[in-house]
Amino acid sequence: MPTKLESETIGMLLTDVSRLLRGAFDRKVNAMDLGITPGEARTLIQVALTEGIKQAEIATRMGIEPMTLSAYLDRLEAMELVARLPDPADRRAKNVVITDKADPLLSELMAGLREMMNAYTAGLDEAAREMLRGNLRILRENLRRLDPCVAGKEKGAKE
Structure with missing residues (x-):
């Protein structure tokens, strides 16, 4: 008889939620018609x-x-939304910054994403949302600390 796997583990739930959120993000960005792709939107957010x-x-x-x-x-x-500047410590590297022109687009993007997340977190009061954020931060920190592949890639990275 085949092994029955548990589908409600933390890992499985996080994987499902991550996949679903990514799809929702992509659809939201496309629907907002901002003139950028979902990948570009993720990049713009990360640069900011x-x-x-x-x-x-x-x-x-x-x-x-x-x-x-x-x-x-x-x-x-x-589109003049970001600029690449020489890294003063490493002339081969470029540092990326947001331009002033990106501010209105970022504001509109983040407002749309807040609206989306408010809909997806309906049923969670503010205390429950903060508890979820706190627990996810702990999980992220544990992953960064305990996974040698992640720890090596993110050495010195701060959030």
Whole structure:
């Protein structure tokens, strides 16, 4: 008889929620018709969160290949939403920053995403939402600390 796997483990639930949220994010960004793709939107958000870090670090944080990130950044830079600046400590590296032109788009994007997340977290009061955020932070920190692959890639990265 085949082994029956448990589908309600924390890992399985997180995987399902992550997959569903990513699809919802993509659909929301497309529906907002902001002139950027969902991948570019994720990149823009990550640059805004980590202003001034190296492209390679952004790719690691996003879990994408550096070439994929480079393509997103090329398009965002062509729209004058981000700028790549030489890293003063490493002349081969580029640090990425948000431009003033990105502010209105980021504000609209984040308002739409807040609306989306409010709908998806309906039924959770503010205390439950904060508890969920806190528990997810603990899980993230444990993963970063205990997984040697993650720890090596994110060495020195801060959030």
